[in-house]
Amino acid sequence: MLSDLLATEQTLSAQQQIPVLTIKGAIGPAVSDYIGKEISKANQQAQASAILLIIDTPGGLSSSLRDINQRILDSDIPLLCLVFPQGARAASAGTYILYACHIAAMSSATTLGAATPVNIGGGFTPKQEDKDAKQQKSAMEKKVLNDAIAYIRSLAQLRGRNVKWAELAVSEGATLSAQEALAKNVINYLVESPEQLLQVLDGQTIMVKKQEYQLKLAGAQLDYRQPDWRSKFIATITDPNIAYILMLIGIYGLLLEFYNPGIGIAGVTGAISLFIALYAFQLLPINYAGLALLLLGITLLIVESMIPSFGVFGIGGLIAFVLGSIFLIDTEQQQFQVSLKLIFTLAIASGSFIVFILGYIWRLRSNQVVSGLEALIGAQGTVLENFTGAGYILLKGERWAAVSAKQLQQGEQVTVNSIKGLTVSVTKSANPEKISAEIER
Numbered sequence: 001m002l003s004d005l006l007a008t009e010q011t012l013s014a015q016q017q018i019p020v021l022t023i024k025g026a027i028g029p030a031v032s033d034y035i036g037k038e039i040s041k042a043n044q045q046a047q048a049s050a051i052l053l054i055i056d057t058p059g060g061l062s063s064s065l066r067d068i069n070q071r072i073l074d075s076d077i078p079l080l081c082l083v084f085p086q087g088a089r090a091a092s093a094g095t096y097i098l099y100a101c102h103i104a105a106m107s108s109a110t111t112l113g114a115a116t117p118v119n120i121g122g123g124f125t126p127k128q129e130d131k132d133a134k135q136q137k138s139a140m141e142k143k144v145l146n147d148a149i150a151y152i153r154s155l156a157q158l159r160g161r162n163v164k165w166a167e168l169a170v171s172e173g174a175t176l177s178a179q180e181a182l183a184k185n186v187i188n189y190l191v192e193s194p195e196q197l198l199q200v201l202d203g204q205t206i207m208v209k210k211q212e213y214q215l216k217l218a219g220a221q222l223d224y225r226q227p228d229w230r231s232k233f234i235a236t237i238t239d240p241n242i243a244y245i246l247m248l249i250g251i252y253g254l255l256l257e258f259y260n261p262g263i264g265i266a267g268v269t270g271a272i273s274l275f276i277a278l279y280a281f282q283l284l285p286i287n288y289a290g291l292a293l294l295l296l297g298i299t300l301l302i303v304e305s306m307i308p309s310f311g312v313f314g315i316g317g318l319i320a321f322v323l324g325s326i327f328l329i330d331t332e333q334q335q336f337q338v339s340l341k342l343i344f345t346l347a348i349a350s351g352s353f354i355v356f357i358l359g360y361i362w363r364l365r366s367n368q369v370v371s372g373l374e375a376l377i378g379a380q381g382t383v384l385e386n387f388t389g390a391g392y393i394l395l396k397g398e399r400w401a402a403v404s405a406k407q408l409q410q411g412e413q414v415t416v417n418s419i420k421g422l423t424v425s426v427t428k429s430a431n432p433e434k435i436s437a438e439i440e441r
Helices: 002-014 029-043 062-074 093-100 139-159 163-171 178-183 194-201 229-237 240-259 265-283 288-306 312-327 340-366
Strands: 017-024 051-056 079-083 089-091 103-106 111-113 175-177 205-208 211-214 221-224 380-383 387-395 398-408 413-420 423-428
Touching (some): 051 089, 079 194, 089 093, 103 178, 103 194, 139 163, 194 221, 240 265, 240 340, 288 312, 288 340, 380 398, 398 413
Parallel strands (some): 017 051, 398 423
Antiparallel strands (some): 111 175, 380 387, 387 398
16 A cells, blocks of 8 residues: 555656756757657656747757757647747747747747748848839749748647737748737747746646647656757757868868878778768758869869969869858858858868878879889899890899890890889880999809
8 A cells, every 4th residue: 555655656756857958049950859859758758748948049940940840749748838038039940939839938038030031031131222112032932931931820820829920920020029929929928937837837728739638737847858969969060160171171081091092091080071071961951052162172272283274273273162162051040151261261271281282292192112112113224144035134233133025235224114023124225325344253
């Protein structure tokens, strides 16, 4: 009997754990991975009666946003979204997430909205004389805008919130304060802390997948979940600046290995860096025209290092390199663009590295070998005795067995063409001359 009571008490205690997930900063692949895994994990735990999602974001990538919202809509337990602390915002992609959650709440002095796709608005401010003119959008821009409007409208209808304002947030970039959002039925509650939100919601019934769901949050403990190592690793490599540097390390490592084959450190490092960069670019919105320009720039710089063109290939390569780097990430989100300072710094460093370092290594490859058996190829020797076919020559102070297709006379100079084992193949030098040499017999 006592064991049953203890078991019941432990069960009730276990059910009072509320996972708390935090979105702070730009929404990208790492955030999507973190939120998605934690939602799936919470759905598999019987003690999790709800998930609290705390938001403070300027927006992010559309692909990552849709992945997060898909996990929210598929969840069997409700998502309680809170824009917190004071001064936080749920801008752009954050507005969509707020609408997708089962419960939307904000703290005072927080904002939401401005959900227009950035590549449409573009931050362009028209001249005063053109402000009254109707802006002409391309068919693709209209498709993107209409798709975004339909998406947020469907979320608003699903959660029973203000549909008209949701459309304005996308079409006109409308924004609201927390008090205004509550008055317009954009959010459900105005609270000052996560704990207060749980107190307000305790015992209420909401709809989850078209079924009634009663929130039992009395005495619930907040369980703050942090990103695991994988999410942190993805966050690191999907930083556009890091991915960009990894790609260049990969390319230059492979180039060094090709130019100067050695023990493989440069090649292995380059291959690993390049594969990590390609994985990161798979998660980021890559412009393949920009990538092609960047590779063209590197190719032209390599050509300049091998075939001097008085700077034509080099200058063209630097221009293509810089333009390709700027166009590489196809988004207007500042958080996911490669830093211009980094681009210009690496452009100068890359130009110097390829033109001077790789050029120097390439010229070394064409130098005559000065050690080993290969160094004997092209060397001059002296015939020790008359022979046809096989005989002996004096080569660098040593007696060598030699073969020749033509008859050779003692004292003639010959040139080594190839080496097989300890026998050299020779031909008479172009300007043969007799030399006097004392031969020890």
